[in-house]
Amino acid sequence: MSVPGTEIRQGIAKAMEFRETLLSSIRTLRSHKMRSLLTMLGIVIGTGSLVSVMSLIAGLNSSVSAQFQSVGTDIISVSRYPWVQMGNSDEFRDRKHITLEDAAAVGRLRSVGLVAANIHTRRHLAYDGRVMKYTLVTGSTAEYEIIDNYLVEEGRFITDLDVERRRQSVVIGADVAGELFPVRDPLGKDVRVGGRRFTVVGVLKSKGDIFGESLDDLVIIPITTFQKAYGSRRSVVIDCSPAEGVSVERTMDDIRQVMRARRRVPRGEPDDFAINTQEDLMSAYNSLTGVLYFAMTGIVGLALLVGGIGVMNVMLVSVAERTREIGVRKAIGARRGDITAQFLIESIILTGIGGAMGIAGGVGIALLVKAVTPLPAEVTVGAVALAAAFAGITGVAFGVYPAHRAGKLRPIEALRYE
Amino acid sequence: MLIELRDMFKTYEVGTQQVHALRDISFSIEEGEYVAIMGPSGSGKSTLMNIVGCLDTPTEGSYLLKGTEVAALDDDELAEIRSAEIGFVFQTFNLLPRMTAFQNVELPLIYGRAARQTRAERVWETMDAVGLGERAHHRPNELSGGQRQRVAIARALINRPSIILADEPTGNLDSVTGEEIMQIFRGLSDAGNTIILVTHEQYIAEHASRIVKLLDGRIASDTMT
Numbered sequence: 149m150s151v152p153g154t155e156i157r158q159g160i161a162k163a164m165e166f167r168e169t170l171l172s173s174i175r176t177l178r179s180h181k182m183r184s185l186l187t188m189l190g191i192v193i194g195t196g197s198l199v200s201v202m203s204l205i206a207g208l209n210s211s212v213s214a215q216f217q218s219v220g221t222d223i224i225s226v227s228r229y230p231w232v233q234m235g236n237s238d239e240f241r242d243r244k245h246i247t248l249e250d251a252a253a254v255g256r257l258r259s260v261g262l263v264a265a266n267i268h269t270r271r272h273l274a275y276d277g278r279v280m281k282y283t284l285v286t287g288s289t290a291e292y293e294i295i296d297n298y299l300v301e302e303g304r305f306i307t308d309l310d311v312e313r314r315r316q317s318v319v320i321g322a323d324v325a326g327e328l329f330p331v332r333d334p335l336g337k338d339v340r341v342g343g344r345r346f347t348v349v350g351v352l353k354s355k356g357d358i359f360g361e362s363l364d365d366l367v368i369i370p371i372t373t374f375q376k377a378y379g380s381r382r383s384v385v386i387d388c389s390p391a392e393g394v395s396v397e398r399t400m401d402d403i404r405q406v407m408r409a410r411r412r413v414p415r416g417e418p419d420d421f422a423i424n425t426q427e428d429l430m431s432a433y434n435s436l437t438g439v440l441y442f443a444m445t446g447i448v449g450l451a452l453l454v455g456g457i458g459v460m461n462v463m464l465v466s467v468a469e470r471t472r473e474i475g476v477r478k479a480i481g482a483r484r485g486d487i488t489a490q491f492l493i494e495s496i497i498l499t500g501i502g503g504a505m506g507i508a509g510g511v512g513i514a515l516l517v518k519a520v521t522p523l524p525a526e527v528t529v530g531a532v533a534l535a536a537a538f539a540g541i542t543g544v545a546f547g548v549y550p551a552h553r554a555g556k557l558r559p560i561e562a563l564r565y566e
Numbered sequence: 567m568l569i570e571l572r573d574m575f576k577t578y579e580v581g582t583q584q585v586h587a588l589r590d591i592s593f594s595i596e597e598g599e600y601v602a603i604m605g606p607s608g609s610g611k612s613t614l615m616n617i618v619g620c621l622d623t624p625t626e627g628s629y630l631l632k633g634t635e636v637a638a639l640d641d642d643e644l645a646e647i648r649s650a651e652i653g654f655v656f657q658t659f660n661l662l663p664r665m666t667a668f669q670n671v672e673l674p675l676i677y678g679r680a681a682r683q684t685r686a687e688r689v690w691e692t693m694d695a696v697g698l699g700e701r702a703h704h705r706p707n708e709l710s711g712g713q714r715q716r717v718a719i720a721r722a723l724i725n726r727p728s729i730i731l732a733d734e735p736t737g738n739l740d741s742v743t744g745e746e747i748m749q750i751f752r753g754l755s756d757a758g759n760t761i762i763l764v765t766h767e768q769y770i771a772e773h774a775s776r777i778v779k780l781l782d783g784r785i786a787s788d789t790m791t
Contacts, residue, residue: 175664476660479621480721481649481677483642556641559621563660 173494176466177501184498187462190455191502191542192509194448195535199510201444202531204517205437207524211358212433222396223295223426226254226386226403230422232432243420244411245383248371253406254386259399263388264292265371269378271342273367275328283324284366285341287374295387298368303335303350310349310370317373318346322354322364341367344377361522396425452538455502456546463495463550467557474554475562488555495547496540503539507532567630568728568760569595569618574627576613576783587613588783591627595762597728600755602763602771605780612733614780615764619652619731620644632728649678653722657734659714661706667693667717668702674725692720696750712743719750723759730754733764748773 177184225231228243251265266288273280292298293305301322310317318341325334334348346369355363369377390399400423407413407421467474474487511532514525576588588610595601605611616622617629620636623644629636631651639647653674654660661670668689675685693699696716706714715735722730732751736744752773755761763774771777772791779787 179664472660473662476656476662477673477677478645479619479648479654479660480674481645481725483645483677485642486677560616563621563656 188502194451195506203514478559491551496543499543602774
């Protein structure tokens, strides 16, 4: 007796030579379309969700990593609210505002390099009959350009002099330039920001968008002008970078001490402010994709298991129905491995077709999501290959038992079967 | 000697009882003989045919096929012997319904690992020999009973076996068609093939040159016609 593994492998190698096995398998499956289709459903769902979820995650990954690069990597941002909020956010509402004095105190720290306080609101913009509603208006200083990684396309950024003199200067984002100045050069033109007149001094380079939200729909004005125009009773965000040669952690510790002291946070109480870094976003993002992967693994695993059991069931039925055929094949010279290979190939074709349908569906879903929602999606070769491999493996894993049973049928009993 | 059976027994266990399908069978067949095996149902003729056809092995005794002891072989070795030495013709034709006549005839060549190039040629040659050339690409359900049995005979001949084993080959055919099929066997025998024919019809058996009669699992008579 030969080892079952080698027997099957030899059988497959020989079976592959003749496409008759393949064709006869396809003929069998076609003659039971409904049954085959139902059997494939689990495989279709499994591979489909694998491809679509992996495509979505791949799309998110590339858009997020591009995004993180566009914002400075070493930025430390002190604000009332954390960037990533978990649970109830009501507790943040009663927190004391962060002030420009806080920003100045942070700026005096040795471990801090650049500091840019910034304040935000949303206002309508208007120029020459054109209107943009609820555009983000940011008041800040010259340092904001460097810390938050803005690039000027045309003109200049806000300067110290703008801040000092409370000038009515405005730097506009790419979207604003496109919307309000479709043909004219925006530089030197007067636009209305929340009803007040500002002169355009610069246009920013596009930063693209993240999750469908444009990062170019904004204007930046001097922080002093902002307070005069829209009031000073707003909490300030302090963006800063560590001083040369100082670690982010060290800088964060220093900032935390200063802020706790200034806000009189008792010892042992938690911070009543948030110190945000890219890492917080990164870890939040990673835990999100982690959950997605986990859910996907569950769905895929379950669907393939259900699909696999379906395949095994249908193959066992097929073996039973074709007992006599197996007997005839054996009588005219088929070896055990020939029969085993035939049924194994049938099972792989079954899951293969299911896998192909699932992959097509998954790609379709990914493209549909990309087309109708702001979520990005990227179909990768890896996702398709993985899905195909899973489909094939399921075919083999759940096809082995029925195929083995077919192979070891005794010819006289099989021939006698009605 | 092509076939040599010695003191051969085939015993089945039915519950606790032993049923002897064949007892103490000894006989031999030479190359080129045309032998009919006769007997009423239950006489053991099917069992004998299964053993001679290497579909089954004896419980006791010896079966030498071309000098090889078949009783000791395993499944795959038996399959190889069937592939190379035996051609079966069944009462119910046993063609594979989803395949064309051509593909049915070709199948033993595939299991015999014949090269693709030589297969088509052999199939055409054999189908022409049984007068089926133009029906090659029809499925069994598009063929008459006589045509189906011709396909089955072509399939049995395709590997040029040492023995053609026909189990009631005319049992499902009308007498005219049955006679035509028997003429094909006649021709095959004249061409030097060894044929073993299992039947319970005397007039069919008389086509053979030797008749072995079985009764209750034993050889009752062995006569030349």
